[in-house]
Amino acid sequence: MVAMERADSLLSNIKKKKAPNRRYFYAKGVSKTKIFIDAGHNDSGWNTGAVGNGLKEQDITFAVAKKLSNLLTARGLTIKLSRSTKETNLGTNNSSAINARYNMANEWGADYFISIHCNAGGGTGTETLYYKSDSLNYATTIQDAFIKAMKLRDRGIKYRNNIGVIMHTKMPAILIELAFIDTGADALVLVNKQDDMAAALAAGFYELLGMEAEEVTQEQFESMYAKMIAKGKGDNPSTWAKKICEAAKDAGIFEGDGSGNYNWQDPVTREALASVLKNAGIF
Ligand SMILES: [Zn+2]
Numbered sequence: 001m002v003a004m005e006r007a008d009s010l011l012s013n014i015k016k017k018k019a020p021n022r023r024y025f026y027a028k029g030v031s032k033t034k035i036f037i038d039a040g041h042n043d044s045g046w047n048t049g050a051v052g053n054g055l056k057e058q059d060i061t062f063a064v065a066k067k068l069s070n071l072l073t074a075r076g077l078t079i080k081l082s083r084s085t086k087e088t089n090l091g092t093n094n095s096s097a098i099n100a101r102y103n104m105a106n107e108w109g110a111d112y113f114i115s116i117h118c119n120a121g122g123g124t125g126t127e128t129l130y131y132k133s134d135s136l137n138y139a140t141t142i143q144d145a146f147i148k149a150m151k152l153r154d155r156g157i158k159y160r161n162n163i164g165v166i167m168h169t170k171m172p173a174i175l176i177e178l179a180f181i182d183t184g185a186d187a188l189v190l191v192n193k194q195d196d197m198a199a200a201l202a203a204g205f206y207e208l209l210g211m212e213a214e215e216v217t218q219e220q221f222e223s224m225y226a227k228m229i230a231k232g233k234g235d236n237p238s239t240w241a242k243k244i245c246e247a248a249k250d251a252g253i254f255e256g257d258g259s260g261n262y263n264w265q266d267p268v269t270r271e272a273l274a275s276v277l278k279n280a281g282i283f
Contacts (some may be wrong), residue, residue, distance in 0.1 A: 011114065023194040024221035031077055031209045032085035036110035038082040038101045038165060039065035041174075044088040047097035050120035052182030053191075057118040060190050062086045065116050067198035070207060080108050098164040106170050112138065112208075115165045116203070118181040118190060120246070125153025125186070128176045129160045135172040138208060142174060143203030150190065150197060152179055224234035253279045 026189060041049035041058035049057025062083055067077045082090065091097030103111045105239045119127070128143040147154045152260045155177075160166065166173045178197055179186035191198070206212045216224070237245040245264050247283040248254050253276055268276070277283065 002053045006123055012098065022218070024216050024218055031075075031211055033111045034078045034080070034109065035072060035103035035205065036080050036082070036108060036113045036171075037065045038105070038113065038115035040115055042091075042097055043083070043087045045089055047089075047091065047094045050118060052120060052180075053259050055118075055181050055186035055191060057120070057181055057189055059086065060118055060181070060194070061116045061180070063194050063233075064197050064201070064207075067194060068116075068201050071198055071202040075202075075206070075211065077209075080104070080110065085098060095164075096116060101165050102168040102173075105173075110171050111171045112205075113165070113171055114142070115173070115175040115203075117177050118179060119177035119186075120180060122182060123155070123180050124177055124183050125155045126150065126177065127155035127264055128157045128174050129163060130157060130174050131159065131161060131163065131166040132172065135166065135174055136174045139174045141208045142176060142201060143205035145207055146176065146178075146197070146200045149200035149203060149216075150189065150193070154188070219237070251279075255279070 012026055039058070040061040041047055042059055043062075048264050049061065050174070051057065051116070063086075065081055065083075073233050082104060089097070103280040126143065126146055128139045128146075130139040136157070143154070143157050146152075160175075163175055179189050181187055181190060203212075241264070245254075247260070249256070249262060254262055255275065
């Protein structure tokens, strides 16, 4: 019942807050897909990343990877990070640091692998690298979702045959270069828009997995929640009626709605009553 009361207060809070430009999203389904998120580079020592504008690539890749992990976990996906903390260093030299990333993903049995990096060399914009043909659609979906949300220059998706993490992973694998750490305007995005970048990547995964959030009107949103709450309520009979409801269910007198819901506290229509009387052997 506590859950029910919380749901009720959630609904009344939703109704109270009528901010003029509030947008409502209804999230479709969740997925148990396993996604391995590789925060590119090590914190210190070997395999550290590019630097520019006072920023270190490995700090940005870890921050965005962690935020992406939180978003996807909240939607029911199973996530593993290559670096579990910002200070984590993988391997014992440059090449074993790369091997550790794809070995972890392969051993864990990830469904998708994403390696997050920042570009360097004075360009601008975002590109997504892939190697295997099974990663082409994945690369396109993530790149497009990222560009659509972040409005950075679209450098496209690129085939690359010299990057260990996208070549030796057994599952579809991509490496995204978010933006250029050594170009002023891009660096500002890398440092100030980490939440937006994580959300943009998450949106790409929702699309890839058919989990997009659909924008709805406030009225639709409230009615969806009201229905969910009413459904939950109706399925729990009052304490005094629990036994008789279970017995009626076991005897096949009430048939439920076919999805396992009996809606015990709903009013009875004439058609439902007719079927109950029939099931009870009255006629
Ligand atoms: Zn890098």
